[in-house]
Amino acid sequence: MARARAGDDAAFTALVAPLRRELHAHCYRMLGSTHDADDALQEAMLRAWRGLPRFEGRSSLRSWLYTIATRTCLDVVAGRGRRALPVDLGPASEHAVLDNAPAGDVAWLGPYPDAGLAGGPAAPEARFEQREAVELAFVAALQHLPGNQRAALLLVEVLGFTAAEVAAVMRTSVASVHSALARARRLVADRVPAISQQRTLRALDDARLRAIVTGYTTAFENGDAEALVALLTEDVTWSMPPIPHWYRGIAAVTDFAREVPLARCGSWRHLPTSANGQVAVASYLRPGAVGPHDLWSVDVLTLRGERIAEITSFLDPAQVAAFGLPASLPAAHQRP
Numbered sequence: 001m002a003r004a005r006a007g008d009d010a011a012f013t014a015l016v017a018p019l020r021r022e023l024h025a026h027c028y029r030m031l032g033s034t035h036d037a038d039d040a041l042q043e044a045m046l047r048a049w050r051g052l053p054r055f056e057g058r059s060s061l062r063s064w065l066y067t068i069a070t071r072t073c074l075d076v077v078a079g080r081g082r083r084a085l086p087v088d089l090g091p092a093s094e095h096a097v098l099d100n101a102p103a104g105d106v107a108w109l110g111p112y113p114d115a116g117l118a119g120g121p122a123a124p125e126a127r128f129e130q131r132e133a134v135e136l137a138f139v140a141a142l143q144h145l146p147g148n149q150r151a152a153l154l155l156v157e158v159l160g161f162t163a164a165e166v167a168a169v170m171r172t173s174v175a176s177v178h179s180a181l182a183r184a185r186r187l188v189a190d191r192v193p194a195i196s197q198q199r200t201l202r203a204l205d206d207a208r209l210r211a212i213v214t215g216y217t218t219a220f221e222n223g224d225a226e227a228l229v230a231l232l233t234e235d236v237t238w239s240m241p242p243i244p245h246w247y248r249g250i251a252a253v254t255d256f257a258r259e260v261p262l263a264r265c266g267s268w269r270h271l272p273t274s275a276n277g278q279v280a281v282a283s284y285l286r287p288g289a290v291g292p293h294d295l296w297s298v299d300v301l302t303l304r305g306e307r308i309a310e311i312t313s314f315l316d317p318a319q320v321a322a323f324g325l326p327a328s329l330p331a332a333h334q335r336p
Helices: 009-031 034-054 061-079 136-142 147-158 163-170 174-191 197-203 206-222 225-229 250-259 317-323
Strands: 232-240 243-248 267-275 278-286 293-304 307-314
Touching: 009 034, 009 061, 009 136, 009 147, 034 061, 034 317, 061 147, 061 163, 136 147, 136 174, 136 293, 147 163, 147 174, 163 174, 197 278, 197 293, 206 225, 206 267, 206 278, 206 293, 225 250, 232 250, 243 250, 267 293, 293 317
Parallel strands: 232 307
Antiparallel strands: 232 243, 267 278, 278 293, 293 307
16 A cells, blocks of 8 residues: 555555456446446546545545545446436337347447356345346346436445445435435336346256256257247347347247348357356357358346346447457357
């Protein structure tokens, strides 16, 4: 700490390194984008570096850095609108939409590569586990909250801060924090399923999870719509940001699957991955008869029991790049 205060860049880097991953996840929860989280964390670290000589140690270094990161994210939230998923923009399509062009004027919610993300609660007082707090439903719900409510909920219920500590972070009163928390809790309760993906995944053994993923990838690779449908809930949804159209229910999803990915796109290959604390699959597409399969999407699967209740296929190459996946697979690649 003394060397960092004196301007030693290497000492500062070593000081904050153990906290960078959790701070990045916090910025993602606030902003709904890994790229925004990258930028916000970089700005927060710059502010911390410049402000370190004034850090008096009244709180822990971790609390101080969270204060800076939260304020940085609040500045970002104030400067732009919320991030969205296709389900936020309009009603579901009943039949396959073939001229489904990306919507470039929407700030889309992005996926989070959760490799290295800690499990369990961040503190004994926290109500949400770390992985629960990056699940798609939770992060999407946060985007409907004003910045102050978003920050209050995350600091108290994910990170275990007290209302008094949050009031200091946000430069407001404890009463205002309690009011923001009450509003945020009501909205999140309305939008987030009662059973989290973490609870669902713990109820399934590894063999069953592998079977679900294998069934999903095999259905695509064999062009088998019936096998895909057998894995889905009756009220399944399928969305593909940055494509604005989305589908709800077996009939609409089956029509889309038969008309587009299983009939028109080409040959598929897949690699298992994980995103947002959920089961996910990296999809690789070869449009023609020969050549490699190129990375096309990261499909995040939301399970209900042993069936898939939501497929969210993130198609934006910039979002997918954050996962560090191979850019292509050779034609001879076989599923692991």
